[in-house]
Amino acid sequence: MAKLVVQPFLHIWDCGGQPVFLEILPAFLTPRTMFLLLFDASKDIKERWQSRQNTPDGEMLFDEVVNESTSDLMAKWMSTIHSHLVKHNKDDTSPSLYCIGTRGDKLKAKWKRNQVKKQIQFLFEKKEFSDLIKDVLIIDNTTSGRGEKEDPSIKKLRKAIGDFIEKLVVPTPVNWVLFRKAFQELKQNVISVSDAIAIGVACHIPATDVPEVLKFYHELGAVLYYPQIECLKNKVILNPKWFVDTIGKVFTLEGCEEGWSGTRRWYVLRNNGVLVQPLYQEVWQSSGIDPEEIIELLVHFRLAAQVQTELYDSRFKQYFLPAVLPGYTGDPNEVRPGFKLRASPVHITFSTGYVPPGFFTRLATAVATNANVELNFESDYTYAVPASGFFNQLLNRTSKVEIRSIYRNRVCFSYGHPSDDFVLTDVNKAIQIDVLRYAPESSHPVSLKLVCQKILKLLDECCQKVEKTLHHGHNPHQSSRRIQYVCQCSPSSDIHYIQDIGAEKTSSDPVYCKMERIPRSLTIKESLWFKEERKNLEKETPPALKDANNDDTIPKTKSANEASHSSITQISKSKDDQQKVLLSIRNLAEILEVLKDGHFQTTKWIDLGLHLGLFYDDLKTIETRYNRDPDQCLRECLASWLKGSFEATWDRLAIAVGKVGETTAATYIRSRKELK
Ligand SMILES: Nc1nc2c(ncn2[C@@H]2O[C@H](COP(=O)(O)OP(=O)(O)OP(=O)(O)O)[C@@H](O)[C@H]2O)c(=O)[nH]1
Ligand SMILES: [Zn+2]
Structure with missing residues (x-):
């Protein structure tokens, strides 16, 4: 092995909070990153966020107001960064995200600063990404660099960055370092892989190793190398920032300044989100990369999709890029009138x-x-x-x-x-x-x-x-x-979901929600999402229920609500009592006992939890918290189920137990609880 030297890497991505960056950036993040999420602490974080551009001559241009508050955007970024780190299995690294509220000087009183800090902390408390956030700092940038007078929070932040850079140092073989130095000397934005190989060989890296080295630098964010993308697999992008800016030309308003603003093709992009071939060829022609290759990259990252519309001459290719469009801030339920x-x-x-x-x-x-x-x-x-x-x-x-x-x-x-x-x-x-x-x-x-x-x-x-x-x-x-199916039980109530319902339901199964624990039938609008009742089940259904179902499944011409409501009482009466008894946390000991007596294999607790409807991430949290001890984990998992908003019954439990392959235990539960 060649001699190892330490090589520090520091790339700074300064990206605006504009929602469009939320779209583009996830494609370019690398795992070894420290994240600083900045927000304006002098503003109400619950207020809708407005995009603002500071021009070089100190003016402020106000851009679109989005339908999200600062706190929504902060939480979104936290969860993106979290999932980004999780996918790279970076759980060995310490959390590396700081939330930074600027304009701290506008919050004179200490309690005010603390209040903002609390509000931000509240966003990640108890969330799966809470471990990621190291601190929330409210800083006064006007004191920056002023020695004694400098805000202590700035000092704290500076130290954190310094410590992080130390950790970033990667032991790298000397010839790999040389290789990268050669790239930097080139002062080019893109080169071909064959050129990269030639440079590699000159640095005594075997030609066959060069792709590995390129991947290493790609992971570090030093270059971009996409061997998995057909059109780009023979290229190495030496300047990632330049590349993202080039792509960004069609996403931001920059193109307007360059004189395309009056043209039809620009209008179609701004107004309909459709990027036509003549426009992207023009915008990217001098970029050093074939515009068709850039488009292919956008398609690869699903930022663009080829479409055919009547908006433009059909001889040219068209791509749909929704990220360039303005955001909708109206009522989500508003639709074109006249529907049947x-x-x-x-x-x-x-x-x-x-x-x-x-x-x-x-x-x-x-x-x-x-x-x-x-x-x-x-x-x-x-x-x-x-x-x-x-x-x-x-x-x-x-x-x-x-x-x-x-x-x-x-x-x-x-x-x-x-x-x-x-x-x-x-x-x-x-x-x-x-x-x-x-x-x-x-x-x-x-x-x-x-x-x-x-x-x-x-x-x-x-x-x-x-x-x-x-x-x-x-x-x-x-x-x-x-x-989740939005419950239509009452037109006035807040949005809530029908509980414990999956695609396997039929439109005649009774449903519940948190407002109405008594089972009811689906309304016509709700039932559209579900299959008709399976015919072979009909003979097992008690007569009263069967009649009600027949009413409900035949295509209706009038008053669906009346028909379905009249059948509610029939359904709830006709069901076996034991089957419908809702279990609560008080039943935990009994459930554990029954599972034990039925010889349920406790190691299957995660699968059981999934079948009971719990979230995988929550189950993973239980697993870590209880050190993978199956008995403890099973108990916690069942407790979450009983405390959550599920329809917890012996019947559901038996079904879930059966689904994880514990059929004997499932039969045992059924016989002990006298279920069918
Ligand atoms: N009073 C005060 N002003 C600040 C503070 N931090 C930044 N500013 C001012 O806020 C303005 C915007 O700062 P920028 O750093 O350009 O903000 P940005 O969000 O990065 O803006 P873009 O670069 O346009 O994305 C500048 O005029 C800064 O001087 C602070 O802590 N207190
Ligand atoms: Zn409801």
Whole structure:
């Protein structure tokens, strides 16, 4: 082995808080990074965040106001960084994220600073990413570098950075260091892999080792090297910052300054998120990389998807780049009027509590490439609202509000032929799915029910693709993402979900929610997401229930709600009592005893937890906390289940126990609790 020398690396990425960076940056993060999340401590962190640009001559340009507060954005970044570190299995490293509130001088009173600090701490307390955050510092930059007068928090931060740089030092073979020095001397942005090999050989690195060395430097963020991307596999990007800036030209407003602003192609990009070939060829022609190769990279990271629209001359290629669009700040439930049938909203939720940054636009591009799907620009419409202002209201004036159908965080698609509308909206805590039919149900060859179910399947496939992209091919655990059905039990209540329901339910199964623990039938809008009752089960169903089901599953023409509500009481009465008894934490000892008597293998506790509906990440937390002791872990897992918002019954437990392969134990539970 060649002699090792220590080589310090320090690259600083200074990226704006603009939401578009949340989209681009995850593709370029490397694992050995210290993160400083900056926010303006003098502002209310619950207020909607507004993008601000400081021009060189000290002016401030105000950009879009987004639908997220500073605290939402901070939490999103924390969870992105967390998942970024997890995928690289960096659990051996100490946490390396600091939240830094600037303009501390505006908060004169100490209690005010502490209050802001507490608010930020509250964002990560008890979250799976809480261990990552080392400190929250409120700093006064105006004292920076002023010796004695300098804010002690700045000193603290400086020391933390210094310590981190020490740790960053990587023992590297001397010839590898030489190799990189040669790159730096070149002062070029990109070179070919064959040139890199020649340089490597000159530094006594065997030609066959060069790709490994390139990967090493890629991991450190010193170069970009993508052997897995066809068009870029023969290139080494020596200046990553330059590359990200080049790509960013179409994402930021920079292009406007360069004189393309008046053109149709620029308009189509700004307004519809469609990047046409003549535009990207022009923007990137002098970059030193073939524009087609840059586009392929964007496609690889799912920032772009090739589409066909009528917006531009069809001889040229077109790509959909939702990340360039402005954000939608209106009501997520607002849709184009005139629909005949609308499914209840469904949410895709995540165990972090937030939609992971970069997820939504990638989901949109993944969906846009599906053969049954088209971007739906046609559903742009205007509607009249009462105008604001005293005189306008006095004169009963209205003003027109233009609703566009495609935004960075809301995309309307058409699905199938004749088409239905299918809208995805990023509502921060979840991705909302709406499906609407504008044609009468009777005139359509495919039922909306079938369309809804196909859309769920399509979305699941697309989400998996996005997860792969965001995790660089590492497969994250499935259970961090879930489908939740928005409960329609009462129109006035806050958004909440139907509990304990999965795709395997049929539209005639009774459901519950946190507001209404008494089982009820699904409404027509909700039932669109579920299959019809399986026919072979019918003979086992008690007569009263069967009648109710028949009422509910036949396509209805009138008043679905009335029909379903009248059947609630019948269902709850007809069910076996023991089967429906809800278990609470008081039953924990008994459950443990029954499982023990049934010889349940405690080592299977994680799988059991998953089948009971617990989140994988929560189970992992239990595992670490209880040192992998199966008995303790099982007890905690069951306790979480009993305390959580699940419909905990002996029946559910027996089903889950059976699903993990413990069929004897499952039978034992059933016989002991006299279940069917
Ligand atoms: N009073 C006060 N002003 C500050 C403090 N920190 C930064 N500023 C001022 O805030 C303005 C913006 O600072 P920048 O460092 O450019 O902020 P930024 O968020 O990186 O902005 P971009 O570079 O445009 O993304 C500058 O005029 C700074 O002098 C502080 O602690 N107190
Ligand atoms: Zn409800």
